[in-house]
Amino acid sequence: MTEHGAITIPGYSLLRLIGTGGMAEVYLAKQDSLGRDVALKILLPAMAADPVLRERFLQEARYAAKLHHPNIIAIYDVGTFEGTAYIAMEYEQAGTVAPPMGTALDxxxxxxxxxxxxxxxxxxxxxxxxxxxxxxxxxxxxxxxxxxxxxxxxxxxxxxxxxxxxxxxxxxxxxxxxxxxxxxxxxxxxxxxxxxxxxxxxxxxxxxxxxxxxxxxxxxxxxxxxxxxxxxxxxxxxxxxxxxxxxxxxxxxxxxxxxxxxxxxxGAITAPTAVMQGTHAPQASHAKQATPRWLPWLGAAVVVIGLGVFAYKKFGGNDASSLAATNNPAAATAPSNATPALAKSIAVMPFLNMSADKEQEYFSDGMTEELLNALAKVPGLNVTARTSVFSLKGQRHDVRELGKLLGVAYILEGSVRKADDKVRITAQLVRADNGFHLWSETYDRKLEDVFALQAELAGTIARELKLPLGMGGNDGLVTQRTTNSQAYALYLQGRAAFKARGDGVKQSIDLYRQAVQLDPKFAPAWAGLSASLGVLPYWLSDEEAQATAPKLLSEAEAAATQAVQLAPDLAQAHLALASAYAFRWEWTRAEPHFKRALELAPRDPDVYFEYAKWLGGIGRLEESLQASARAVELDPLTPMYLNGQAFSLGVLGRWEEQIPLMQAAYAVAPEMRYIGTNLFAVYLETGRLDDAEKLLDDTRAAAVAAADRAGFTGESQPIARAALKLKRHPEQREAVRKKLTDEQFRIALALNGDLDARLTGVEAAFDAHTTGTDPLRSLRSVAFAAYKKDPRVVRMFRKAGFDADGKLR
Missing domain, CATH: 1.10.510.10 (Transferase(Phosphotransferase) domain 1)
Known part of the structure; x- marks a missing residue:
């Protein structure tokens, strides 16, 4: 409960007045429960006394709250407290499009x-x-x-x-x-x-x-x-x-x-502004991998609720796609209009690896990420998300072009040269509007001093931008978690391997384990180990996952617990422990750690992404949508976050709103197999059959050509085409059945909207217990409303710690 003058609104911390109109004042406020900025519109007392004006104010909330569209302001909350009527809504710092009179836009x-x-x-x-x-x-x-x-x-x-x-x-x-x-x-x-x-x-x-x-x-x-x-x-x-x-x-x-x-x-405009020329998902790997088992659940409510565990064999994947193997030039075209730059905003571009050993690139990437994370702690500074900057890695752009593309006022560039126990870092800060160099410096340090160097760099940049550092000064931006340079190097290698997914997840586990063996008090390495252990079941075969998941998840919980004990102020440690509990359906044990992670890292999209899954699992569906939307807001180019928000929308039955999210994800990462599959499923569910067919036609030849690197089996095409045929010609059901195996036909039925077939898939995933909260979130979809009393649904809810109606016991 926070006061601003004489105004008190429970659940909100009022920060400052940002607008005044004839009927209301608008404040920038912090929503305490989620730690996010909101615009809090408060009806003026004189207006509240007029019943017509008061009703008009409340009418705004009623109308806007029922409208859920990417281009309509989101209403988070509405209420009246001690006679003060208020509406909490999405806050956009960039302001309105109203140009000064006499000023034209292109x-x-x-x-x-x-x-x-x-x-x-x-x-x-x-x-x-x-x-x-x-x-x-x-x-x-x-x-x-x-x-x-x-x-x-x-x-x-x-x-x-x-x-x-x-x-x-x-x-x-x-x-x-x-x-x-x-x-x-x-x-x-x-x-x-x-x-x-x-x-x-x-x-x-x-x-x-x-x-x-x-x-x-x-x-x-x-x-x-x-x-x-x-x-x-x-x-x-x-x-x-x-x-x-x-x-x-x-x-x-x-x-x-x-x-x-x-x-x-x-022909005057191009694709959505969040998509940039030549962007690729940085976590996508082109090595042949075990088929990950997360398609129907990360994308389950994207429409394909309950394709089933075995559907991953036909559709799943995180590399070149049998449904989405080709790039989509039309969708990936950069818009020519510039994103407006915030006055205090910066993009930390990937530092160049100048080491003689090109295998040291993990170190230069790690330094970039550590510096990006440090700058994100500077109050008042907006830092471009990692995915956005790393999507431009290896591309040559003028800084003015980068500023327009990323919507920032400043660009930080640099290079790293590592040799033995020494490191040289060169950095330069440039104004994006004119390319003017504000500051540059070269640092020669021992590897053991790398944390102090990161803090010094971040502090120098903050001072150049005339931003306060807070009471901790430079030291408040970076916390040294280890004095063992070899352990730190292994940690950075583990993090790079984890982002590659697939076989990289197994490699990251080995690297993190080596790091904690060298320094048992290295909390970030323990947190990384927990995250890798927790996600590994998604990347194993059904048989291997079911055989090893209990042991892996117990180890993940133990590693996360160790991380929290070593570093109670480390957000990643609390997130790892919360995620481990949530994966095992220990709902109440997860909650305090999610909340602590949000307090420690209010601008970390991964925290909101995982929190959304927990919220969805226990049935807080609107809050789950808000958290998943916040992840996308913080990092709009990560396909996983876009898909996560689409999942949350699908659970609520808001199918049409999934389309722009999935299209954006596909434009950024067409090589990620589950993205193309989910977009295809969305098209089927919303009746966009021509778009669904075009998606198949676009990828048909490319999928065969990419067979060696993608592990493409050729099975997804006949299933997808069968589903499309069933949608167009339901009378041909028996003819379609004869051309498929029983398993393939069930998947085709699920794609085509057969709820019983979907529920069979959910039940299989639930009983395997290798996909965390995903089956529970799928069960809560409006699509299964008629199945609430179905014995299968009741059994699953009760086994997961809920009563027969899905309420937490």
Whole structure:
């Protein structure tokens, strides 16, 4: 419970006032339970006394909270405390898209904004909600450049005759209101599209289409004035503007989707802004591996709930994909519009390995990550996620280009040369907007002094950016966990092997074990060992996993316990222990360690990713979605996090919202097999059969060509095509059955939506107990609502520590 002046809202720490309007004040606040920043909108006391205005405020929360779309502001909480009404919503530091009057945006950026908001309106209108106040001040920009529609304070249901207006008044902002809205007529979604047309004109020209001394004078022009003309250089966009600002609603685009298609036809924008040219998932390995067994569960609720443990043999994988083996150039094209840079933001680019031994690259990568983690502790500094910077490793970019691509104000570059027990590190800090070098230095140190060097580097950068370090100074940024340089080197090698997945997980276990043998008090190595032991069952065959999982998980718990005892202030130690408990369904023992990890590392996406799985396992589904979304917010280029958020959406039955997440994951890492499979399944579930077929056709030849490095068996293609055929021609079920084995046919049925087939797969995974919380999360899907009393479901819940209804005992 936190006070800000006379305001007290339980569960929130109010940090500062960030906006004031006629009805409410907006504060930046910290949500205590999840440790995330939120925008807390609080109704002014004078407004709360007016029942119409109070109801309008609460109406905003009701309308917005039921709208779940990537381009609509997320509502986290709404309530009233001691007469103070409030709404907690997604906080976007980049602010609104409203340009200063007289300032125009380039056409690409303007069309990208309109494209995003048209998609948001298309969804809102399909849910029966008209916004009624679309304007630049109500469009927020995310750090990755995408946009959000906010402020549903005067929205209304299309089928509602009641409006929260005073008698004889219309409601909205006159500069953006449609003719029918100004006349007080009943409106539908096409009114919002007119307003969006006005926004388009303003973004392109820096001016409003109609001006006047008062709302009445402006309104007359909206009703009877000519549609404004764009400058000659933008004449190709005039037909789009004419359509959106047509006086007659029947002459406008029929929907927001129609607007998006018209923009797409102009060829003026490219793929989602989070996707960059040439990006690849850094953890993907091209070595032939054991087939990982996590497809249906990391992606289970992405639609394929319950494909079953044995489906991994046909679809699973973390390397070149039988369904998604080829790159998707169209999806991976870099957007030309720059992500707006935050004033205090930095990207730590992968340090170059200048050692004579190229096998020392693990060390230069490790130094980059350690420095990135240290800088993330500097208050007020936004640090680009590891995945984003490492996706550009090996590519040559001008720093100005990097600044635009990553949306940062500063770039840190460097190199590492390691020889015997000595290390030389060269680093330089560069302004991204002009390439000006602010600072550079070369350090020669003994390997045993590497922690002090990391702290010194991070502290120097913070001071150059005029940022406070806190009471601990440099030492508060990096904690030396070992004095054994050889143990530290083994730890860095283990971490690099773990990120490679597949056989790398087994290698990481050996390396971590060597590290703790050399230094039994090296807590991060114990935490790393626990994480590797815990994830190994996913990468083993069914038989090997079931035979070894109990021992592996006991060892994982023991290693994590050791890490916590050695370093109670190490977030990774608590996360490892919490994950070990959650994997073994020890729900209540996991919770305090998840919470401690969140307190220690509030900007670590992996903590939120794992926490989301635990929340989903015990049935706190909305909180699970919030945590998985936070992981994506912190690191929008990691396919695992994108897939995790899609899982959380699928459990809640929000299939359509999974599509952009899975498309983004596929664009970043088409070589990760489960990503392509899950995207295919999403297409099937949402009826996008042509898209599903295109995905198969795109990868068919490439999968065969990649057989040696991918371990491609050729079995997934006939199963996927059988599922597609069943979807299109259910009457051909028997003909399809004859061409497949019983096992293949069951998987095809599960893909096609057969819930009993899916439940059979969930039960198999549950009984194997080698996939952690995943079967429990799948059981809680709305897809299985009719199976709540099924003896199989009741048995599974009870065995996992719940009552028959799935509530924690």
């Amino acid at each position: 056409s690409h950026t303007a069309l990208r904004i309109v494209h995003d908001i048209a998609g948001a309106l298309d969804y809102a209108h399909a849910q029966g909600v008209v916004h009624r106040d679309v304007k630049p001040d109500n469009i927020l920009r995310r750090a990755n450049g995408s946009c959000l529609l906010s402020d549903f304070g005067i929205a209304r249901a299309m089928d509602s005759d009641a409006a929260l207006t005073r008698e004889g008044t219309s409601i909205g902002t006159p500069q953006y209101m449609s003719p029918e809205q100004l006349r007080g007529e009943k409106i539908d979604g096409r009114s919002d599209l007119y307003s969006l047309g006005v926004v388009l004109y303003q973004l392109l020209t820096g001016d409003l289409p109609y001006k006047g001394t008062d709302g009445w004078a402006i309104g007359v022009q909206h009703i009877s004035g000519d549609i404004p003309r764009l400058p000659p250089a933008l004449s190709r966009l005039q037909p789009l503007l004419d359509a959106m600002m047509a006086k007659d609603p029947n002459q406008r685009p029929a929907s927001g989707g129609d607007v998006q298609r018209r923009i797409d036809a102009l």
